[in-house]
Amino acid sequence: MTYRFGLDELFVVELARTIRDAEVVFHGFGSPCATVAMHLAKRTHAPHALLIEGATYAVNPSPSFIAPSSNDHSLKQGSAYSMRFEEAFDMSIRGDMDLMFLSGIQIDPYGNTNVTAVGGMPHPKVKLGGGGGGCNMSATIGRLTLWTTNHRSGRCLVGECDFITDIGHRTPEGTRSALGYPGGGPDTLVTELGVFDYPEGRARLRRLFPDVTLAEAKAVTGFEFAVAADLAPVQTPSRHQIDLVRAIDPLGVRRREFRPAELERSFSL
Amino acid sequence: MAVHLAPDKLADLETAAALVQPGSTVALGGGLSARLPMALVRGLIRAGIGDLHVVGSAHSIDVDLLAAAGSITVCEESYVGYEQDHGLAPAFRRAAQEGLLEARESCCDTILTQLRAAEMGLSFLPVHGVKGTDIEGLHPEYSRVTCPFTGHEYVAVPPLAPDAALVHAPVGDRQGNLHIEQPYVLDERFAAASAMTIATVDRIAPTDEVAAAGIVIPHYRVAAVVEAPFGAHPSSCYPGYAYDRAHLASWVAAARTAGGAQDYLRRYVTGVDEDGYRQLIGADRLEHLTGYRASDQAWMELFR
Numbered sequence: 001m002t003y004r005f006g007l008d009e010l011f012v013v014e015l016a017r018t019i020r021d022a023e024v025v026f027h028g029f030g031s032p033c034a035t036v037a038m039h040l041a042k043r044t045h046a047p048h049a050l051l052i053e054g055a056t057y058a059v060n061p062s063p064s065f066i067a068p069s070s071n072d073h074s075l076k077q078g079s080a081y082s083m084r085f086e087e088a089f090d091m092s093i094r095g096d097m098d099l100m101f102l103s104g105i106q107i108d109p110y111g112n113t114n115v116t117a118v119g120g121m122p123h124p125k126v127k128l129g130g131g132g133g134g135c136n137m138s139a140t141i142g143r144l145t146l147w148t149t150n151h152r153s154g155r156c157l158v159g160e161c162d163f164i165t166d167i168g169h170r171t172p173e174g175t176r177s178a179l180g181y182p183g184g185g186p187d188t189l190v191t192e193l194g195v196f197d198y199p200e201g202r203a204r205l206r207r208l209f210p211d212v213t214l215a216e217a218k219a220v221t222g223f224e225f226a227v228a229a230d231l232a233p234v235q236t237p238s239r240h241q242i243d244l245v246r247a248i249d250p251l252g253v254r255r256r257e258f259r260p261a262e263l264e265r266s267f268s269l
Numbered sequence: 270m271a272v273h274l275a276p277d278k279l280a281d282l283e284t285a286a287a288l289v290q291p292g293s294t295v296a297l298g299g300g301l302s303a304r305l306p307m308a309l310v311r312g313l314i315r316a317g318i319g320d321l322h323v324v325g326s327a328h329s330i331d332v333d334l335l336a337a338a339g340s341i342t343v344c345e346e347s348y349v350g351y352e353q354d355h356g357l358a359p360a361f362r363r364a365a366q367e368g369l370l371e372a373r374e375s376c377c378d379t380i381l382t383q384l385r386a387a388e389m390g391l392s393f394l395p396v397h398g399v400k401g402t403d404i405e406g407l408h409p410e411y412s413r414v415t416c417p418f419t420g421h422e423y424v425a426v427p428p429l430a431p432d433a434a435l436v437h438a439p440v441g442d443r444q445g446n447l448h449i450e451q452p453y454v455l456d457e458r459f460a461a462a463s464a465m466t467i468a469t470v471d472r473i474a475p476t477d478e479v480a481a482a483g484i485v486i487p488h489y490r491v492a493a494v495v496e497a498p499f500g501a502h503p504s505s506c507y508p509g510y511a512y513d514r515a516h517l518a519s520w521v522a523a524a525r526t527a528g529g530a531q532d533y534l535r536r537y538v539t540g541v542d543e544d545g546y547r548q549l550i551g552a553d554r555l556e557h558l559t560g561y562r563a564s565d566q567a568w569m570e571l572f573r
């Protein structure tokens with residue numbers, strides 16, 4: 001019998017693939033897809049990962065559901081220890097966190113992100129929520145997985161951010177090494193269309209979702225990008241992975257990151 | 270960082286709110302949907318105490334209501350909004366876009382570092398990041414400093430010593446000892462770095478009980494403590510109650526227009542006191558939010 005699943009589920013599996021076993025992994029608040037991905041990785045290929053939950057700083061929790069707000073205490077369930085705010089930030093700033101998830105309303109070719117203001121400051125066209133801890137953490141954490149569910153709009157992957165909130169591989173002031181930043185910067189960017197990596201510190205298309213063409217991806221990307229010689233569709237997930245996504249997130253909070261049309265996309269095994 | 274030594278600091282909400290002077294720097298405790306000092310926020314709005322410079326990490330309806338009331342001149346938070354659930358904060362966003370307040374966005378870790386500088390009595394501390402971002406340009410008070418040992422250039426940030434920290438706790442005693450559950454967010458740092466802490470608690474209890482639960486903020490940091498049941502509503506205050514997702518949604522919907530935001534303020538803030546607020550929300554609804562304990566399923570259903 002055909003087993004069907006949605007883009008939201010496939011997307012979370014792609015995010016989870018960026019987590020390696022026995023790593024220290026953190027997601028910020030307001031990141032349901034990244035939250036689900038962390039728990040998926042922990043229950044599949046990264047059982048020894050140290051998960052630090054977004055805004056509760058609970059260590060290795062196993063919540064019975066994902067709450068729509070990231071500092072709800074339900075997200076601490078199953079955790080024997082919660083870090084203090086200071087512990088979590090100190091750990092990230094001294095470079096002891098291996099991976100963090102970051103999103104952006106705008107993302108440039110170097111992986112700088114804008115979550116502060118469309119149109120820039122001090123006269124924003126749209127004042128966005130803000131960067132939380134990103135403008136320090138992005139400097140020092142081992143590597144970053146960026147994600148967006150808004151690539152198709154043509155407004156997210158831009159040649160230049162209106163405002164740089166979080167640091168990618170190079171800002172107008174210089175490269176990460178010139179700035180003296182120890183963290184490795186963006187390693188992967190997962191969008192609802194495909195997956196990029198950053199060889200030489202610039203986005204390169206590595207994978208496409210099965211229902212997306214290269215021409216479609218190019219048409220909505222505001223900068224020229226290299227394409228990997230072995231460009232291929234994303235790896236097919238296992239039924240077990242998809243089942244786990246649904247079990248981890250029974251409320252479907254992950255789906256709130258996507259436009260309705262993207263949630264219509266479906267795939268089968 | 271003055272100490273507050275009165276043996277009994279129990280106050281009513283009006284008296285406590287009036288400790289905040291117009292034009293002062295106010296730290297908001299809690300974060301996102303948890304333990305926001307909402308009774309005090311409503312008290313400040315009722316009293317018309319404005320021209321505030323608010324500081325904090327990631328916040329939501331507390332800043333949004335103050336922005337709607339025109340109470341904020343400078344907003345130095347790291348984030349204001351409702352995450353992926355209800356999105357951007359409508360009143361804050363409108364005020365920032367119309368230039369009615371200065372959105373001097375900061376970073377959680379920078380705020381933490383500045384509070385630590387104040388706690389340690391230092392004139393600056395360096396931060397590891399910020400350099401190369403546009404956040405630096407929003408802060409003329411930042412500078413650069415070269416490490417005498419390595420030659421590395423850091424962004425230097427000044428101490429942050431708020432005039433008042435507003436904190437909500439589930440339980441505290443009349444002297445001002447406060448117990449809160451993790452995440453404490455920045456509340457301990459705010460209490461230590463600020464000139465005074467003004468607290469609301471869901472329940473006043475004997476000192477022995479607060480001490481047994483664990484004192485997180487000690488009495489000598491606290492200038493006044495107010496008993497305000499459900500004083501964090503519509504945010505959560507565990508172990509008492511979960512956040513009121515439906516109420517947050519109704520505020521966000523109302524605040525999409527300036528008129529809608531003003532209607533909400535009249536109905537839920539300026540038109541009532543805290544007793545009246547709880548009556549408007551309804552005893553059944555508030556009781557429902559305490560029902561998270563019944564089972565995982567009951568907890569989850571609160572958010573469906």
